[in-house]
Amino acid sequence: MKPGYYFWSGDIAAAEGGIFAGCRFYAGYPITPSSEIAERMALRLPQVGGKFIEMEDEIGSIAAIIGASWTGEKAMTATSGPGISLMNENIGLAVMTEVPVVIVNAMRGAPSTGLPTLVGQGDFMQAKWGSHGSYEIISLYPSSVQETFDLMIDAFNYAEKYRVPVIFLLDAMLAHMYEKIYVPSEDSVERIERKKPTKPPGEQLIYEPDDDLIPPMPSIGEGYKIHASGLTHNEKGYPQLTAEAQEKLIRRINDKIRKHAEEIWKVEEYRTEDADIIVVAMGTNARTVKTAVDEARKEGIKAGLLRPITIWPFPYKYIEKYSADYIVAEINYGQIYHKVREYADNKVELLPKMGGELHKPHEILHALRRYKK
Amino acid sequence: MRVEIKFGGLGGQGIITAGYITAKAAALHDGKESVFTQDYSAEARGGASTSEVVISDKMINYPQVLHADYLVVMSQSAYNDYLHKLKKGGVLIIEEDLVKLDERAKDFKIYKIPATRFAEEIGNPIVANIVMLGFFVAITGVVSKEAMWKSIEERIPKRFLEMNQKAFLKGYEYGMEIVKKEKK
Secondary structure, three states, X not given: OOOEEEEEEHHHHHHHHHHHHOEEEEEEOOOOOOHHHHHHHHHHHHHHOOEEEEOOOHXXXXXXXXHHHHOOOEEEEEEOOHHHHHHHHHHHHHHXXXXXXXXXXXXXXXXXXXXXXXXXXXXXXXXHHOOOOOOOOEEEOOOOHHHHHHHHHHHHHHHHHHOOEEEEEEEHHHHHOEEEEEEOOHHHOOOOOOOOOOOOOOOOOOOOOOOOOOOOOOOOOOOOOOOOOXXXXXXXXXXXXXXXXXXXXXXXXXXXXXXXXXXXXXXEEEOOOOOOEEEEOOOOHHHHHHHHHHHHHHOOXXXXXXEEOEEEOOOHHHHHHOOOEEEEEEOOOOOHHHHHHHHOOOOEEEEEOOOOOOOOHHHHHHHHHOOOO | OOEEEEEEEEOOOOHHHHHHHHHHHHHHHOOOEEEEEEOHHHHHOOOEEEEEEXXXXXXXXXXXXXXXXXXXXXXXXXXXXXXXXXXXXEEEEEEOOOOOOOHHHHHOEEEEEOHHHHHHHHOOHHHHHXXXXXXXXXXXXXXXXXXXXXXXXXXXXXXXXXXHXXXXXXXXXXXXXXXXXXXX
Protein backbone atom coordinates (compact mmCIF):
# COMPACT_ATOMS: atom_id res chain seq x y z
CA MET A 1 0.00 0.00 0.00
CA LYS A 2 1.28 3.41 -0.89
CA PRO A 3 1.79 5.61 2.18
CA GLY A 4 -1.03 8.09 2.67
CA TYR A 5 -4.57 8.55 3.92
CA TYR A 6 -7.29 6.00 3.22
CA PHE A 7 -10.90 5.57 4.26
CA TRP A 8 -11.16 2.02 5.54
CA SER A 9 -13.26 -0.23 7.72
CA GLY A 10 -11.76 -2.07 10.68
CA ASP A 11 -11.86 -5.26 8.62
CA ILE A 12 -9.90 -3.71 5.75
CA ALA A 13 -7.42 -2.23 8.22
CA ALA A 14 -6.94 -5.64 9.87
CA ALA A 15 -6.18 -7.22 6.51
CA GLU A 16 -3.89 -4.42 5.34
CA GLY A 17 -2.18 -4.24 8.74
CA GLY A 18 -1.49 -7.96 8.49
CA ILE A 19 0.01 -7.60 5.02
CA PHE A 20 2.02 -4.59 6.19
CA ALA A 21 3.38 -6.69 9.07
CA GLY A 22 4.54 -9.29 6.56
CA CYS A 23 1.66 -11.76 6.48
CA ARG A 24 1.74 -13.73 3.23
CA PHE A 25 -0.65 -16.57 3.96
CA TYR A 26 -4.33 -16.46 4.85
CA ALA A 27 -6.65 -19.40 5.21
CA GLY A 28 -10.19 -18.74 6.30
CA TYR A 29 -13.86 -19.43 6.12
CA PRO A 30 -16.00 -16.29 5.79
CA ILE A 31 -18.38 -15.35 8.56
CA THR A 32 -20.00 -12.02 9.43
CA PRO A 33 -18.65 -9.58 10.58
CA SER A 34 -15.15 -10.77 9.66
CA SER A 35 -15.85 -11.72 6.02
CA GLU A 36 -14.45 -8.48 4.60
CA ILE A 37 -11.03 -9.46 5.97
CA ALA A 38 -11.11 -12.61 3.85
CA GLU A 39 -12.43 -10.59 0.91
CA ARG A 40 -9.58 -8.09 1.18
CA MET A 41 -6.97 -10.80 1.61
CA ALA A 42 -8.28 -12.67 -1.44
CA LEU A 43 -7.76 -9.50 -3.46
CA ARG A 44 -4.49 -8.32 -1.97
CA LEU A 45 -2.37 -11.35 -1.06
CA PRO A 46 -1.87 -12.45 -4.69
CA GLN A 47 -0.73 -8.89 -5.48
CA VAL A 48 2.09 -9.12 -2.93
CA GLY A 49 3.17 -12.67 -3.71
CA GLY A 50 1.12 -14.26 -0.93
CA LYS A 51 -1.43 -17.06 -0.89
CA PHE A 52 -5.11 -16.99 0.01
CA ILE A 53 -7.12 -20.13 0.56
CA GLU A 54 -10.82 -20.36 1.29
CA MET A 55 -11.02 -23.46 3.45
CA GLU A 56 -13.84 -25.93 4.02
CA ASP A 57 -14.38 -24.66 7.56
CA GLU A 58 -12.75 -22.95 10.54
CA ILE A 59 -11.04 -26.09 11.81
CA GLY A 60 -9.26 -26.46 8.49
CA SER A 61 -8.49 -22.74 8.40
CA ILE A 62 -6.52 -22.66 11.62
CA ALA A 63 -4.84 -25.97 10.83
CA ALA A 64 -3.69 -24.48 7.51
CA ILE A 65 -2.16 -21.37 9.05
CA ILE A 66 -0.32 -23.46 11.66
CA GLY A 67 1.17 -25.52 8.83
CA ALA A 68 2.01 -22.39 6.82
CA SER A 69 3.78 -20.87 9.80
CA TRP A 70 6.05 -23.96 10.02
CA THR A 71 7.25 -23.15 6.50
CA GLY A 72 8.48 -19.79 7.79
CA GLU A 73 5.62 -17.63 6.52
CA LYS A 74 3.69 -15.17 8.62
CA ALA A 75 0.12 -16.47 8.58
CA MET A 76 -3.29 -15.38 9.80
CA THR A 77 -6.97 -16.17 9.76
CA ALA A 78 -10.10 -14.29 10.80
CA THR A 79 -13.44 -15.40 12.09
CA SER A 80 -16.29 -14.57 14.43
CA GLY A 81 -18.91 -16.08 16.72
CA PRO A 82 -19.32 -19.83 16.12
CA GLY A 83 -16.16 -19.78 13.98
CA ILE A 84 -13.85 -18.92 16.85
CA SER A 85 -15.41 -21.66 18.97
CA LEU A 86 -14.55 -24.16 16.23
CA MET A 87 -10.96 -22.94 16.11
CA ASN A 88 -10.24 -23.42 19.78
CA GLU A 89 -8.92 -26.96 19.73
CA ASN A 90 -6.23 -26.06 17.22
CA ILE A 91 -5.44 -22.82 19.03
CA GLY A 92 -4.33 -25.16 21.81
CA LEU A 93 -2.19 -27.03 19.29
CA ALA A 94 -0.53 -23.76 18.25
CA VAL A 95 0.11 -22.94 21.91
CA MET A 96 1.54 -26.40 22.64
CA THR A 97 3.73 -26.54 19.52
CA GLU A 98 4.66 -22.83 19.88
CA VAL A 99 3.62 -21.66 16.45
CA PRO A 100 3.37 -17.94 15.65
CA VAL A 101 -0.05 -17.20 14.10
CA VAL A 102 -2.54 -14.36 14.31
CA ILE A 103 -6.24 -15.11 14.68
CA VAL A 104 -8.66 -12.22 14.29
CA ASN A 105 -11.95 -12.60 16.12
CA ALA A 106 -14.56 -9.94 15.32
CA MET A 107 -16.84 -10.27 18.33
CA ARG A 108 -20.56 -10.24 17.68
CA GLY A 109 -23.64 -10.77 19.84
CA ALA A 110 -23.52 -14.29 21.26
CA PRO A 111 -23.72 -17.13 22.39
CA SER A 112 -24.36 -19.44 19.44
CA THR A 113 -25.28 -17.63 16.22
CA GLY A 114 -26.57 -14.76 18.38
CA LEU A 115 -26.49 -11.40 16.64
CA PRO A 116 -24.36 -11.92 13.50
CA THR A 117 -24.23 -8.26 12.45
CA LEU A 118 -24.18 -6.54 15.82
CA VAL A 119 -21.54 -5.81 18.40
CA GLY A 120 -20.64 -8.03 21.36
CA GLN A 121 -17.72 -8.42 23.76
CA GLY A 122 -18.41 -11.88 25.03
CA ASP A 123 -15.17 -13.54 23.96
CA PHE A 124 -12.63 -12.02 26.38
CA MET A 125 -12.46 -15.10 28.58
CA GLN A 126 -12.65 -17.44 25.63
CA ALA A 127 -9.62 -15.73 24.08
CA LYS A 128 -7.66 -16.78 27.16
CA TRP A 129 -9.32 -20.04 28.15
CA GLY A 130 -10.98 -21.24 24.95
CA SER A 131 -8.83 -24.29 24.45
CA HIS A 132 -8.44 -26.95 27.09
CA GLY A 133 -5.54 -26.75 29.48
CA SER A 134 -3.64 -24.14 31.43
CA TYR A 135 -1.82 -21.82 29.09
CA GLU A 136 -0.94 -18.21 28.38
CA ILE A 137 -1.75 -16.44 25.17
CA ILE A 138 -1.54 -12.88 23.87
CA SER A 139 -4.68 -10.95 22.99
CA LEU A 140 -4.94 -7.39 21.69
CA TYR A 141 -8.04 -5.25 21.08
CA PRO A 142 -8.02 -1.89 19.26
CA SER A 143 -10.69 0.82 19.43
CA SER A 144 -10.32 2.59 16.08
CA VAL A 145 -9.58 1.77 12.46
CA GLN A 146 -6.14 3.39 12.72
CA GLU A 147 -5.30 1.42 15.82
CA THR A 148 -6.47 -1.78 14.13
CA PHE A 149 -3.88 -1.29 11.41
CA ASP A 150 -1.11 -0.30 13.83
CA LEU A 151 -1.85 -3.05 16.30
CA MET A 152 -1.84 -5.79 13.67
CA ILE A 153 1.85 -5.08 13.26
CA ASP A 154 2.33 -5.55 17.01
CA ALA A 155 0.25 -8.72 16.86
CA PHE A 156 2.57 -10.29 14.30
CA ASN A 157 5.64 -9.03 16.15
CA TYR A 158 4.44 -10.60 19.40
CA ALA A 159 3.49 -13.86 17.70
CA GLU A 160 6.93 -14.12 16.10
CA LYS A 161 8.88 -13.00 19.14
CA TYR A 162 7.15 -15.21 21.71
CA ARG A 163 6.19 -18.08 19.40
CA VAL A 164 2.57 -17.91 20.47
CA PRO A 165 -0.80 -17.48 18.79
CA VAL A 166 -2.12 -13.94 19.13
CA ILE A 167 -5.89 -13.54 19.36
CA PHE A 168 -6.61 -10.18 17.76
CA LEU A 169 -10.00 -9.02 18.96
CA LEU A 170 -12.23 -6.75 16.93
CA ASP A 171 -15.93 -6.16 17.41
CA ALA A 172 -18.76 -5.98 14.92
CA MET A 173 -18.90 -2.20 15.27
CA LEU A 174 -15.23 -1.69 14.51
CA ALA A 175 -15.15 -4.39 11.84
CA HIS A 176 -17.78 -2.61 9.76
CA MET A 177 -17.24 1.06 10.52
CA TYR A 178 -15.15 3.29 8.29
CA GLU A 179 -12.66 5.94 9.39
CA LYS A 180 -9.71 7.82 8.05
CA ILE A 181 -6.44 5.99 8.40
CA TYR A 182 -2.83 6.83 7.68
CA VAL A 183 -0.62 4.15 6.20
CA PRO A 184 3.03 4.92 6.95
CA SER A 185 5.98 4.18 4.70
CA GLU A 186 7.12 0.56 4.48
CA ASP A 187 10.38 1.15 6.35
CA SER A 188 8.90 3.20 9.20
CA VAL A 189 7.88 0.29 11.44
CA GLU A 190 9.78 -2.45 13.17
CA ARG A 191 8.98 -5.96 11.99
CA ILE A 192 10.14 -8.77 14.25
CA GLU A 193 11.02 -12.13 12.74
CA ARG A 194 11.11 -15.36 14.74
CA LYS A 195 14.49 -16.49 16.07
CA LYS A 196 16.18 -18.99 13.78
CA PRO A 197 18.43 -21.82 15.01
CA THR A 198 22.11 -20.97 15.27
CA LYS A 199 23.27 -24.59 15.39
CA PRO A 200 23.23 -26.85 12.31
CA PRO A 201 20.69 -29.67 11.84
CA GLY A 202 21.56 -32.61 14.06
CA GLU A 203 22.85 -30.41 16.87
CA GLN A 204 19.80 -28.23 17.38
CA LEU A 205 16.97 -29.57 19.51
CA ILE A 206 13.86 -27.92 18.14
CA TYR A 207 12.32 -27.19 21.54
CA GLU A 208 15.48 -26.17 23.34
CA PRO A 209 14.78 -22.72 24.76
CA ASP A 210 17.21 -19.84 25.13
CA ASP A 211 17.44 -17.89 28.38
CA ASP A 212 14.31 -15.96 27.40
CA LEU A 213 12.43 -19.32 27.50
CA ILE A 214 11.72 -19.09 23.77
CA PRO A 215 13.18 -21.80 21.50
CA PRO A 216 14.51 -20.75 18.08
CA MET A 217 12.21 -21.99 15.32
CA PRO A 218 13.49 -23.84 12.26
CA SER A 219 11.30 -24.01 9.18
CA ILE A 220 10.23 -27.22 7.52
CA GLY A 221 12.57 -27.93 4.63
CA GLU A 222 15.70 -26.43 6.15
CA GLY A 223 17.05 -29.83 7.16
CA TYR A 224 16.05 -29.88 10.79
CA LYS A 225 14.16 -32.81 12.19
CA ILE A 226 10.82 -31.28 13.05
CA HIS A 227 8.45 -33.27 15.16
CA ALA A 228 5.66 -30.94 16.26
CA SER A 229 3.40 -32.82 18.62
CA GLY A 230 0.43 -31.71 20.64
CA LEU A 231 1.40 -34.41 23.09
CA THR A 232 3.59 -33.35 25.98
CA HIS A 233 7.06 -33.42 24.47
CA ASN A 234 10.73 -33.10 25.31
CA GLU A 235 13.20 -30.66 23.76
CA LYS A 236 13.61 -32.94 20.74
CA GLY A 237 9.89 -32.56 20.15
CA TYR A 238 9.23 -36.23 20.85
CA PRO A 239 6.29 -37.20 23.06
CA GLN A 240 7.29 -37.77 26.66
CA LEU A 241 4.21 -38.55 28.64
CA THR A 242 5.43 -37.96 32.18
CA ALA A 243 4.70 -35.55 34.99
CA GLU A 244 8.29 -34.26 34.80
CA ALA A 245 8.06 -33.41 31.09
CA GLN A 246 4.64 -31.80 31.65
CA GLU A 247 5.96 -29.73 34.54
CA LYS A 248 8.89 -28.48 32.47
CA LEU A 249 7.04 -27.78 29.23
CA ILE A 250 3.82 -26.26 30.54
CA ARG A 251 5.61 -24.13 33.10
CA ARG A 252 7.89 -22.80 30.37
CA ILE A 253 5.20 -22.01 27.76
CA ASN A 254 3.30 -20.10 30.46
CA ASP A 255 6.34 -18.35 31.89
CA LYS A 256 7.65 -17.21 28.51
CA ILE A 257 4.57 -14.95 28.39
CA ARG A 258 4.25 -14.15 32.11
CA LYS A 259 7.87 -13.08 32.44
CA HIS A 260 7.55 -10.74 29.47
CA ALA A 261 4.08 -9.47 30.36
CA GLU A 262 5.16 -5.89 30.93
CA GLU A 263 6.72 -5.73 27.46
CA ILE A 264 3.42 -6.92 26.01
CA TRP A 265 1.12 -4.63 27.96
CA LYS A 266 -0.45 -1.73 26.12
CA VAL A 267 -2.93 0.41 28.03
CA GLU A 268 -4.54 3.78 27.39
CA GLU A 269 -4.98 5.96 30.48
CA TYR A 270 -7.27 8.92 29.93
CA ARG A 271 -7.72 11.53 32.66
CA THR A 272 -6.97 8.92 35.30
CA GLU A 273 -4.24 10.80 37.18
CA ASP A 274 -6.46 12.42 39.82
CA ALA A 275 -9.55 10.29 39.22
CA ASP A 276 -11.86 9.14 42.01
CA ILE A 277 -13.71 6.86 39.64
CA ILE A 278 -12.16 5.04 36.70
CA VAL A 279 -14.16 3.32 33.99
CA VAL A 280 -12.47 0.25 32.53
CA ALA A 281 -13.67 -0.27 28.97
CA MET A 282 -12.28 -2.00 25.89
CA GLY A 283 -12.49 -1.64 22.12
CA THR A 284 -15.09 0.66 20.56
CA ASN A 285 -16.96 0.76 23.87
CA ALA A 286 -14.08 2.80 25.33
CA ARG A 287 -14.87 5.58 22.83
CA THR A 288 -18.27 6.07 24.45
CA VAL A 289 -16.61 6.21 27.84
CA LYS A 290 -14.28 9.00 26.74
CA THR A 291 -17.26 11.18 25.88
CA ALA A 292 -18.88 10.36 29.22
CA VAL A 293 -15.66 11.07 31.14
CA ASP A 294 -15.40 14.51 29.53
CA GLU A 295 -19.04 15.24 30.38
CA ALA A 296 -18.57 14.03 33.95
CA ARG A 297 -15.49 16.22 34.39
CA LYS A 298 -17.59 19.25 33.37
CA GLU A 299 -19.94 18.33 36.23
CA GLY A 300 -17.05 18.18 38.68
CA ILE A 301 -16.84 14.40 38.83
CA LYS A 302 -13.23 13.24 38.79
CA ALA A 303 -13.66 10.48 36.24
CA GLY A 304 -11.15 8.68 34.04
CA LEU A 305 -10.89 5.90 31.51
CA LEU A 306 -8.54 2.94 31.67
CA ARG A 307 -8.50 1.00 28.41
CA PRO A 308 -6.61 -2.28 28.30
CA ILE A 309 -5.39 -2.63 24.71
CA THR A 310 -3.57 -5.78 25.71
CA ILE A 311 -6.35 -7.93 27.11
CA TRP A 312 -4.10 -10.95 27.74
CA PRO A 313 -1.80 -11.18 29.60
CA PHE A 314 -4.07 -8.95 31.68
CA PRO A 315 -2.30 -5.67 32.55
CA TYR A 316 -3.12 -5.98 36.23
CA LYS A 317 -0.50 -3.52 37.47
CA TYR A 318 -2.49 -0.70 35.91
CA ILE A 319 -5.47 -1.71 38.03
CA GLU A 320 -3.32 -1.97 41.17
CA LYS A 321 -1.78 1.43 40.47
CA TYR A 322 -4.91 3.42 41.28
CA SER A 323 -6.78 3.67 44.55
CA ALA A 324 -9.93 4.82 42.79
CA ASP A 325 -13.24 2.98 42.50
CA TYR A 326 -13.81 1.17 39.23
CA ILE A 327 -16.74 0.74 36.88
CA VAL A 328 -16.25 -1.98 34.27
CA ALA A 329 -18.39 -1.23 31.19
CA GLU A 330 -18.38 -4.24 28.91
CA ILE A 331 -20.77 -5.75 26.38
CA ASN A 332 -21.27 -9.02 28.24
CA TYR A 333 -22.59 -9.98 31.67
CA GLY A 334 -19.28 -9.72 33.53
CA GLN A 335 -15.87 -10.95 32.33
CA ILE A 336 -13.09 -8.36 32.64
CA TYR A 337 -15.05 -7.22 35.70
CA HIS A 338 -13.73 -10.28 37.52
CA LYS A 339 -10.14 -9.52 36.52
CA VAL A 340 -10.48 -5.95 37.80
CA ARG A 341 -11.97 -7.19 41.07
CA GLU A 342 -8.97 -9.46 41.45
CA TYR A 343 -6.59 -6.49 41.58
CA ALA A 344 -8.61 -3.48 42.76
CA ASP A 345 -8.45 -2.21 46.33
CA ASN A 346 -11.77 -0.47 46.35
CA LYS A 347 -15.25 -0.85 44.97
CA VAL A 348 -15.71 -2.41 41.53
CA GLU A 349 -19.04 -2.05 39.77
CA LEU A 350 -20.14 -3.94 36.68
CA LEU A 351 -22.01 -1.98 34.01
CA PRO A 352 -22.98 -4.72 31.59
CA LYS A 353 -24.81 -4.74 28.28
CA MET A 354 -25.91 -7.98 26.72
CA GLY A 355 -24.93 -7.02 23.18
CA GLY A 356 -26.22 -5.43 20.00
CA GLU A 357 -25.05 -1.90 20.70
CA LEU A 358 -22.35 0.07 22.46
CA HIS A 359 -23.06 1.71 25.78
CA LYS A 360 -24.54 5.15 25.16
CA PRO A 361 -22.60 8.09 26.63
CA HIS A 362 -25.52 9.02 28.92
CA GLU A 363 -25.61 5.50 30.36
CA ILE A 364 -21.98 5.79 31.42
CA LEU A 365 -22.51 9.34 32.66
CA HIS A 366 -25.50 8.24 34.72
CA ALA A 367 -23.33 5.60 36.42
CA LEU A 368 -20.51 8.11 37.01
CA ARG A 369 -22.83 10.58 38.72
CA ARG A 370 -23.25 8.15 41.60
CA TYR A 371 -19.59 8.76 42.41
CA LYS A 372 -19.82 12.53 42.68
CA LYS A 373 -18.10 13.66 45.85
CA MET B 1 -18.16 20.72 16.24
CA ARG B 2 -19.73 17.28 16.02
CA VAL B 3 -22.24 16.92 13.18
CA GLU B 4 -24.47 13.87 12.87
CA ILE B 5 -26.17 12.84 9.64
CA LYS B 6 -28.53 9.96 9.06
CA PHE B 7 -29.59 8.68 5.65
CA GLY B 8 -32.63 6.44 5.28
CA GLY B 9 -34.47 4.80 2.41
CA LEU B 10 -35.03 1.49 0.69
CA GLY B 11 -32.53 -1.08 -0.48
CA GLY B 12 -31.37 -0.13 -3.99
CA GLN B 13 -31.69 3.63 -3.49
CA GLY B 14 -28.00 3.95 -2.75
CA ILE B 15 -28.44 4.96 0.88
CA ILE B 16 -25.30 3.13 2.01
CA THR B 17 -23.31 4.58 -0.88
CA ALA B 18 -24.53 8.09 -0.07
CA GLY B 19 -23.33 7.77 3.52
CA TYR B 20 -19.99 6.30 2.51
CA ILE B 21 -19.35 9.01 -0.11
CA THR B 22 -20.26 11.78 2.34
CA ALA B 23 -18.08 10.45 5.15
CA LYS B 24 -15.12 9.83 2.86
CA ALA B 25 -15.47 13.32 1.37
CA ALA B 26 -15.26 14.88 4.83
CA ALA B 27 -12.35 12.72 5.98
CA LEU B 28 -10.09 12.64 2.96
CA HIS B 29 -10.99 15.74 0.96
CA ASP B 30 -12.12 18.28 3.57
CA GLY B 31 -9.46 17.22 6.08
CA LYS B 32 -11.89 16.50 8.88
CA GLU B 33 -12.55 13.41 10.95
CA SER B 34 -15.52 11.22 10.12
CA VAL B 35 -17.03 7.86 10.92
CA PHE B 36 -19.35 5.93 8.64
CA THR B 37 -21.56 3.11 9.90
CA GLN B 38 -24.40 1.21 8.33
CA ASP B 39 -27.26 -0.64 9.90
CA TYR B 40 -27.15 -4.20 8.68
CA SER B 41 -30.05 -5.38 10.79
CA ALA B 42 -32.42 -2.91 9.19
CA GLU B 43 -31.75 -4.39 5.78
CA ALA B 44 -32.97 -7.73 6.96
CA ARG B 45 -36.22 -6.13 8.11
CA GLY B 46 -37.54 -6.05 4.57
CA GLY B 47 -36.00 -3.49 2.30
CA ALA B 48 -35.19 -0.72 4.76
CA SER B 49 -31.70 0.71 4.48
CA THR B 50 -29.91 3.26 6.63
CA SER B 51 -26.46 4.67 7.09
CA GLU B 52 -24.93 7.10 9.54
CA VAL B 53 -22.16 9.66 9.27
CA VAL B 54 -20.52 11.59 12.08
CA ILE B 55 -18.21 14.46 11.10
CA SER B 56 -16.03 16.55 13.38
CA ASP B 57 -12.90 18.71 13.45
CA LYS B 58 -11.67 16.60 16.37
CA MET B 59 -11.29 12.87 17.01
CA ILE B 60 -14.71 11.26 17.12
CA ASN B 61 -15.52 9.19 20.18
CA TYR B 62 -19.00 7.69 20.02
CA PRO B 63 -19.20 6.50 16.41
CA GLN B 64 -22.93 6.55 15.75
CA VAL B 65 -25.77 9.04 15.55
CA LEU B 66 -27.25 9.99 18.92
CA HIS B 67 -29.30 13.07 17.96
CA ALA B 68 -29.07 13.70 14.23
CA ASP B 69 -28.49 17.25 13.01
CA TYR B 70 -29.51 16.19 9.51
CA LEU B 71 -31.91 13.48 8.44
CA VAL B 72 -32.11 12.61 4.74
CA VAL B 73 -35.01 10.29 3.92
CA MET B 74 -35.91 8.79 0.57
CA SER B 75 -38.81 6.53 1.60
CA GLN B 76 -41.93 6.75 3.74
CA SER B 77 -40.79 3.94 6.01
CA ALA B 78 -37.47 5.69 6.63
CA TYR B 79 -39.36 8.86 7.56
CA ASN B 80 -41.59 6.91 9.93
CA ASP B 81 -38.74 4.91 11.48
CA TYR B 82 -36.04 7.54 11.90
CA LEU B 83 -37.75 10.87 12.47
CA HIS B 84 -37.35 10.42 16.22
CA LYS B 85 -33.58 10.35 15.69
CA LEU B 86 -33.61 13.95 14.40
CA LYS B 87 -33.03 16.52 17.09
CA LYS B 88 -35.55 19.33 17.58
CA GLY B 89 -34.87 22.10 15.10
CA GLY B 90 -32.76 19.74 12.98
CA VAL B 91 -32.77 19.71 9.21
CA LEU B 92 -35.07 17.23 7.49
CA ILE B 93 -34.37 16.60 3.82
CA ILE B 94 -36.93 14.52 1.95
CA GLU B 95 -37.49 12.96 -1.46
CA GLU B 96 -40.77 14.82 -1.89
CA ASP B 97 -42.45 12.36 -4.27
CA LEU B 98 -41.82 9.44 -1.92
CA VAL B 99 -42.29 10.93 1.53
CA LYS B 100 -45.47 12.41 2.95
CA LEU B 101 -44.95 14.55 6.01
CA ASP B 102 -47.25 14.47 9.02
CA GLU B 103 -47.78 16.83 11.96
CA ARG B 104 -44.51 15.71 13.59
CA ALA B 105 -42.57 17.50 10.84
CA LYS B 106 -43.38 20.92 12.30
CA ASP B 107 -40.47 20.61 14.75
CA PHE B 108 -37.90 20.61 11.96
CA LYS B 109 -36.51 22.71 9.16
CA ILE B 110 -37.69 21.00 5.98
CA TYR B 111 -36.17 20.85 2.50
CA LYS B 112 -37.83 18.96 -0.34
CA ILE B 113 -36.55 17.68 -3.65
CA PRO B 114 -38.02 15.33 -6.27
CA ALA B 115 -34.66 13.54 -6.54
CA THR B 116 -35.93 10.42 -8.30
CA ARG B 117 -37.88 12.42 -10.89
CA PHE B 118 -34.77 14.49 -11.63
CA ALA B 119 -32.69 11.31 -11.88
CA GLU B 120 -35.16 9.84 -14.36
CA GLU B 121 -34.97 13.00 -16.45
CA ILE B 122 -31.21 12.69 -16.47
CA GLY B 123 -31.48 9.11 -17.63
CA ASN B 124 -31.63 6.65 -14.74
CA PRO B 125 -33.39 6.63 -11.36
CA ILE B 126 -30.30 4.95 -9.93
CA VAL B 127 -28.59 8.35 -9.60
CA ALA B 128 -31.30 9.72 -7.30
CA ASN B 129 -28.90 9.38 -4.37
CA ILE B 130 -26.32 11.50 -6.20
CA VAL B 131 -28.97 14.17 -6.91
CA MET B 132 -29.65 14.05 -3.18
CA LEU B 133 -25.95 14.48 -2.34
CA GLY B 134 -25.75 17.58 -4.54
CA PHE B 135 -28.84 18.94 -2.80
CA PHE B 136 -27.41 18.05 0.61
CA VAL B 137 -24.18 19.95 -0.11
CA ALA B 138 -26.05 23.07 -1.24
CA ILE B 139 -28.44 23.08 1.71
CA THR B 140 -26.08 22.13 4.54
CA GLY B 141 -22.54 23.03 3.54
CA VAL B 142 -21.39 20.30 5.93
CA VAL B 143 -19.20 18.91 3.18
CA SER B 144 -17.69 21.13 0.49
CA LYS B 145 -18.92 20.76 -3.08
CA GLU B 146 -15.41 19.93 -4.32
CA ALA B 147 -14.85 17.26 -1.66
CA MET B 148 -18.20 15.62 -2.30
CA TRP B 149 -17.65 15.50 -6.04
CA LYS B 150 -14.15 14.08 -5.63
CA SER B 151 -15.52 11.38 -3.38
CA ILE B 152 -18.25 10.57 -5.93
CA GLU B 153 -15.65 10.38 -8.70
CA GLU B 154 -13.64 7.86 -6.68
CA ARG B 155 -16.67 5.68 -6.00
CA ILE B 156 -18.49 5.63 -9.35
CA PRO B 157 -17.25 3.64 -12.40
CA LYS B 158 -15.84 5.97 -15.06
CA ARG B 159 -18.43 5.15 -17.71
CA PHE B 160 -21.21 6.43 -15.46
CA LEU B 161 -19.43 9.58 -14.35
CA GLU B 162 -21.05 11.92 -16.84
CA MET B 163 -24.55 10.91 -15.76
CA ASN B 164 -23.56 11.21 -12.12
CA GLN B 165 -22.07 14.63 -12.66
CA LYS B 166 -25.33 15.82 -14.21
CA ALA B 167 -27.20 14.36 -11.25
CA PHE B 168 -24.90 15.97 -8.71
CA LEU B 169 -25.10 19.40 -10.34
CA LYS B 170 -28.88 19.17 -10.76
CA GLY B 171 -29.31 18.53 -7.04
CA TYR B 172 -26.78 21.19 -6.17
CA GLU B 173 -28.33 23.90 -8.34
CA TYR B 174 -31.84 23.08 -7.15
CA GLY B 175 -30.59 23.42 -3.60
CA MET B 176 -28.73 26.67 -4.25
CA GLU B 177 -31.90 28.26 -5.65
CA ILE B 178 -33.71 27.44 -2.43
CA VAL B 179 -30.84 28.81 -0.37
CA LYS B 180 -30.80 32.05 -2.41
CA LYS B 181 -34.54 32.51 -1.97
CA GLU B 182 -34.15 32.02 1.76
CA LYS B 183 -31.51 34.73 1.95
CA LYS B 184 -33.76 37.29 0.25
